[in-house]
Amino acid sequence: MAWILQHDGSQFSSVKFEMEPPCRDLTPSIEYYQENNCLKLYGKLWWSAVDIDDRFWPLQARMKTERKALPHWLGFCSFWGVSKSFRECVEHVEPGLHEFRKVEVLAKDGSPYSEAYYALNVRRKVFSAIDWGNTTAPFEQPRETRLLRSPQTLLDSQTVALKKSKMEGVHLSIMDETYPGTCMAVSNELYKLLSQRQLLRGTSSVFASEY
Incomplete structure (x- = not known):
């Protein structure tokens, strides 16, 4: 089973961030796909269970609006992002398989958010x-x-x-x-x-x- x-499309599930680096810098150019012989992944690199270069991973996400709570599965540009709690569940059943990299999540006023979040690269x-x-x-x-x-x-x-x-x-x-x-x-x-x-x-x- x-x-x-x-994502359910609700206002709660839709979170807007100012990203660092900016989303445009986290998106590979067409030349990148050509040079790496991976044109078949164009536009879907993040959901293909492949290695992703360090330069395309997000580092920081600052909320554009005030939020008291965030969904535990959200988006960082084209990456999926998950909370520490969500990651713990995944690691419990598939330890070490998927790739998580911490993203510093900030409130609109620049203060750190209460729970850690990670960009997720599903590796299967x-x-x-x-x-x-x-x-x-x-x-x-x-x-x-x-x-x-x-x-x-x-x-x-x-x-x-x-x-x-x-x-x-x-x-x-x-x-x-x-x-x-x-x-x-x-x-x-x-x-x-x-x-x-x-x-x-x-x-x-x-x-x-x-x-």
């Missing part, structure tokens, strides 16, 4: 994991790969099925059959940890059975 998570990508024969949720196919529609748009009656052979033993991953940068897949064990610690506010989720 697994869950597919996505799963290909062709959706069992479309047992999935009733709609999909789109802009290219050769089917892409699941946004989880927050799915009806309760629409189901998603995953291949057990692809997901067994996997706790946190990116799937190639979701839109880049929109979703992460978590195991039932990790989902329970995140839920018990109340770290899922600002997310929508869809349950996925395994066959």
Whole structure:
């Protein structure tokens, strides 16, 4: 059993930061992709489970508006960002697998935020994991790969099925059959940890059975 998570689009889940370095400096140029023979990753470097050069990692994020609380999963430019509590849950089930780098989060007035946050590079990508024969949720196919529609748009009656052979033993991953940068897949064990610690506010989720 697994869950597919996505930001729910609420005001709480949408946090605007002034980033250091600025977002434009954290985005590789087209020449970078060409020189490194990775044009296929253009626009989705951050969700491809690959090494990311030090120069493209964020260092500091200062809130543009006053916030009493932040979601535990948010965005730092194109990176996903997670709280220390969220990281602890991931490391509990998959120690040492994924890459976390601390980002100094500041309130609008420049004071340090109460909890540590990290930029996250998910280091596992799963290909062709959706069992479309047992999935009733709609999909789109802009290219050769089917892409699941946004989880927050799915009806309760629409189901998603995953291949057990692809997901067994996997706790946190990116799937190639979701839109880049929109979703992460978590195991039932990790989902329970995140839920018990109340770290899922600002997310929508869809349950996925395994066959």
